Amino acid sequence: MNLSSIGASTPMVKYTFSDADWERISRADALRITTLFLTARRFEEKILQLDKLNLVHGPAHSSIGQEGGAAGSIAALPIDTLINGTHRAHHQCIAKAINALYGEGFDPLAHGLKPEMRREIQAMLQEILGLKGGWTGGRGGSMHLRKESLGIMGTNAIVAGGLPIACGHAFAEKARGGKRLTVSYFGDGAVHQGATHESLNLAALYRLPILFFLENNGYAVSMSVAQSTFETQLLTRPFAHGIPSIHVDGANPVAVWLATKWAEEQISATQGPAFILADVYRYYHQSSSIPGSAFGYRTKDEEESWKARDPWKFLQESLPARGLLTMDELSALDKDISASVQAAAESCIEGKGSSSRIKADLWPAPETVDSNLNSDGSELQALNYKEFEDYAQADMEPLTYIAAISKTMGNAMEKDDSIYIFGEDVANMGGGTVGATRGLTEKLKGRIINTPITENGFCGLATGAALCGLRTVVELMYSDFFLVAGDQLLNQAGKIRHLFNGTASVPLVLRARVPGLEGYGSQHSMDPAAIFSAFPGWRIVAPSNAFEYVGLMNSALACNDPVLVIEPQELHTRSTPVPKDLNYFIPLGKAKRVRRGDDITLLATLTMVKECCDVADEMNASADVIDLRSLSPRDIDYDLIGESVRKTGRVIIVEQTTRPASIGALIADEIQRRYFDYLDTPVQRVTGKWAPPVVSKALEAAALANKDDIQKSIIQVMRDCGLAR
16 A cells, blocks of 8 residues: 555644743733633632622633633733633633723823723623623623623624634634634633534634634543544644644643733634634533533542642742732732723622522512513614505516516625625526525625535624624525524524624525425425424515515514525415515515405415415415514514404415424414404314325325315315305
């Protein structure tokens, strides 16, 4: 065998701190690093004290021992840097808050921390305690911290959940020609998540200005790195993606400062990402004041060896010895920071010792619990709302459903340069796999973004970019693929506004194709409406023809909430008259009566709207057919439904999808609660069968609802009411 080495130019280096490196650190640099470190250490100690008094509701993942990585890295970067992180992020967020307010020439030894710094310490502490004075009104607590004005874009309770979102922040910054860096902090447990590898790949592929900062504390809860992976050299991960990386001692905040400067230079030189692996140590168990050795997964000797290398001990020994700061100066700085943290605690606690309690007037009002689930809709109020009947035939031209998709997107993107489309193959083959972006790639260069087959990664990237001011559109080749991206779509994008109490918006449109009777089988054929309806924050629209598509998509693109747009492939070739200029909107949350009748109400979605009208015509039934259009639970048009129910007294909800994937059960329950006295018979539902559609043409047709099912249901309801036809 003739074997040769495969060369690779990507740097993967280990940095060993030496005495000569002190020459690169000024007194001002040392003071900033120490200020950030001490604020993080004293803040964390106070949180631990409050936790012992049972004043912290929920987990409070202590980072005591790990602060050197946060202080060194944040002090090295510009104050406008954006950061996000994971559940163990107190040290990063408080250090970032102080650094964002630091400013050139600031000397904390001269006057102590600035008043605005003290206010942010108090606000962050109140956030962790769940109080209304916190950064997001106490909703985020310990694990979900956000203060955009300070560059803290949101920490995340899902391991690795913030990494794709950070890529989105960096993408948006690059797209707009900005110069801010993004740093995403995460732990060794996140290294093995698919989201991490997807994020590294996307960052390298798109050449994003992002620094991945891995705090390796050696344990994912109790699992050591060696128990979690065969290859324990974690820098092989960024190396595999072509990302320059550096390994540094995180217990030395000065070394971290220098390593971060190296990484910043790499980002500038390569116009792409960089990666830091910092070895750190958490002194306590996952979320407690008890050391890990008490649970048997660490030894006391290991813990003591790390404590002997404590970053604060290092600073106290090294800075005076190097003539950078004196012990008296360090003591004075410590005293002022400790007093600031103590004042923050006293602002929200009354009583002493075991009788300590949260001041009652600081809790958020219970009646605000549902506030900020969605936008207040103000961005939609001045839109040009039109219905089909508002146009003369001369103003219309026939347009197929698939053409409506590409034309509507092109029209909107030409007017709004913040709109970007992401998806697999969307910029290839002259318009993607089905032509939904036909003609756009040439006109809108750089804004139709081909993605790898990494749904969780690119949906997270689109979420992060939307958080930073872009309006992002994600095309899912098939609707079922949202399950691959479930965390980023359902747990992140949909919840972010409420979680951060309205301080963040995610204007993202998710286009999901449903094949219907196309033979794609059970893993490519799911109607996603019912699943998305179970998660807060999402709007759902279901266009039943090209006219509806244009108006609803225009509204979705104007909305500051994430909006799911369901696109049945069965409708792609159907043509409908559509206004030539495409500049109209259909209100979200407004259904449409498409056929009038007095005997029965048919509530239909998507492909079943036309089927209901056809069946009613064929049966000569006096049916009120209503196209629901908006399917998110708080957007269902119960006013129009109620008007119809009071007239007919009989309701059938008609969906093509299978029974377990149906949203009709929720609607039926609500109708019977609201309009029970007007119903002559229980609300009925037409759906497909329990089994998902499979490839067999016969079984696929049997699995989904059809015209015969609608007809049988109408006959049954009329018979039940003594009106047999």
